[in-house]
Amino acid sequence: MIKVENLFKQFDQTEVLKNINIEFEDGKTYAIIGSSGSGKSTLLRCLNGLEKPTSGKIVIDGVDIVHNEKTLPVLRQKIGMVFQSFNLFAHMNATDNITFALMKVKKMSEADAKQLALEKLTEVGCDHRTTHYPHQLSGGEKQRVAIARALAMKPTVILFDEPTSALDPEMTVEVLKVMKNLTNSGMTIIVVTHEMNFAKEVSDLIIYMDNGEIVEINPPKIFFEQTQSERAKKFLNNML
Amino acid sequence: MIDFTKIYEYIPFIIQGVLITIQLALVGAVGGSILGFIFGLTSRKKNIFGYIVRGIIDFFRGTPLVFQLAFFHYGIPQMVKAFLGVSFVPTAMFSASVIFIINSSAYLAEILRAGIESIDKGQIEAAKALGVKSSDYMLHIIIPQAVRNVLPAIVNEFITLTKETSIASIIGVSELMRRATIITGTTFRYFEPLLIVGITYYIMNKILSNVGKAVEKRLKYD
Known part of the structure; x- marks a missing residue:
């Protein structure tokens, strides 16, 4: 609460x-x-x-x-957060955008983090964009990847x-x-x-x-x- | 008359000068990058270290390189002798190395700071919101993008540095430019040795700028 x-x-x-x-x-x-x-x-x-x-x-x-x-x-x-301007990490592809915090903050192994990233990308309907960089995504896709990134941390x-x-x-x-x-x-x-x-x-x-x-x-x-x-x-x- | 035959015997002498120029430029570039990185990160801080580093950067950008070389090589030893009573006699190469490291670090620090400020704050907020520590997002999110953005300016600084090593001749480092003067002194010819030295500098910097472009291409992500 x-x-x-x-x-x-x-x-x-x-x-x-x-x-x-x-x-x-x-x-x-x-x-x-x-x-x-x-x-x-x-x-x-x-x-x-x-x-x-x-x-x-x-x-x-x-x-x-x-x-x-x-x-x-x-x-x-x-507490996950999703921003108006997406704020994806520009030099990382969709998967790395998600795995970064999982590995640095949650100390997950790369394999586990990648699997979870794929799961979350599938959940938001972006599993066909795993290796795309932010500039290669449409606005809607960027925001869905950003949502997947927040969800992967399993926030309450x-x-x-x-x-x-x-x-x-x-x-x-x-x-x-x-x-x-x-x-x-x-x-x-x-x-x-x-x-x-x-x-x-x-x-x-x-x-x-x-x-x-x-x-x-x-x-x-x-x-x-x-x-x-x-x-x-x-x-x-x-x-x- | 233009006659290059008189210069032939000095070719090995010139090549030795090239090696010294390269050595000086490399020491300045590598040392300057490391120190510039530390300075660039520290100068953003609002604490005592930030003040000191900003002062150093300001001083080295605000005075001519010739002065810095002469002051360190001739002025500092006199001061050390007067105040500490010990004799400190640096070699010309040592003085030049120290000054080129600090001088280029001052410029590189400013370049890096500009690069860091060019990254949109939203990415920092996103990283914070994910619980990422500041050292982690600086190292893995901000700095890689900052360096990539300012790479042309960094290469530019390295080219300037390579050319400025010629100024070390005034404290007696026998690098390329000084050797041209020495050859002139014994052969009474200006045009030929100077032309060779000029072309040599140009080739070195051309190689440097092409390496820079190749690195830029490799680091491209958009």
Whole structure:
């Protein structure tokens, strides 16, 4: 379980997160939505320590990660992350992208790591791209390899930071399909997204953020059909 | 009259000079690469070592090589004698080696730093998010790509270094350029020995730049 308490984050003079309090339960899927600059990505990046909060607590399985930077590398093995810009290692092929952390962090043998990489590439439908380099892959394939890379670490939580924002509609579909398959895997999934239909379809809870605050947390049915807050209503009117 | 026959007997003498030039360039390139690598990584740090290394780099890039050679070879021994009372008399080759190593390391460190900064931060974040230690992602993710990106600049630095070894003649290293002057002194001919020496430098650097291109091709992944 991830528990966020009184979280603040400031960049210079700008307050990006203002008193965030939320709990993420194990095995559930969360969609964080809101307009650009609302602090969605910053909140997500705080959850695995890529951003250091100004104050507050993030407790993951009983450990406060904000005040224990030494435990971050170990903790990050449990929390996978998928980025908007894929961030594959440009000088490594698809398989090596996956085996690198398995061998360096999990100390797996090369043979075992390769086998697991192939398994995960098959799972995301990229087993025909094992020896391709990132520049030889389409955007959708890059993102699916990046998902395979995160999954291979066998995380209990996986964070998606606008995973389809850099993709065209066709490729978006193939990536969302892979993500949808993960929702029954027992992992906690937290997605920052602009894909309203996807959020509606797969998430257990929608978290609506605006101006650095969480405005509304509700199941998709309630959020989309009986929107509670004025700000969310306005946001949805603009979106749909 | 142009007459190369007078120069024939000096060919072995010139070849010895080539060997000394190559030796100096190699010591500068290998030593400079190792030290430049250490400097390049340290200069990014915001601690006392970072300050010191940035100071060294700044000094060696901000003063002429001729000065550095003369200062180390003639100035430092005098200072050592005055303050420590011991006599320190380096050979010209030793002084030249030390200065070429440090001088080229200063430039290589800057090249490497630029290479590291050229790598998109996203890959570092991805590595961190996977729990990879910073030493592992620097060594296996960032540096290989950084070196590959700045390889043309590194080869350029090696070519400059090879040419600059000629400046070591002013402290008396009998490398290629100094030998041309010596031949002139005994034969009273300028054109012939200088032409031969010029062509020799050109051939050495042509080989170097072709090796660089071949390495670049081998390291290509996109």
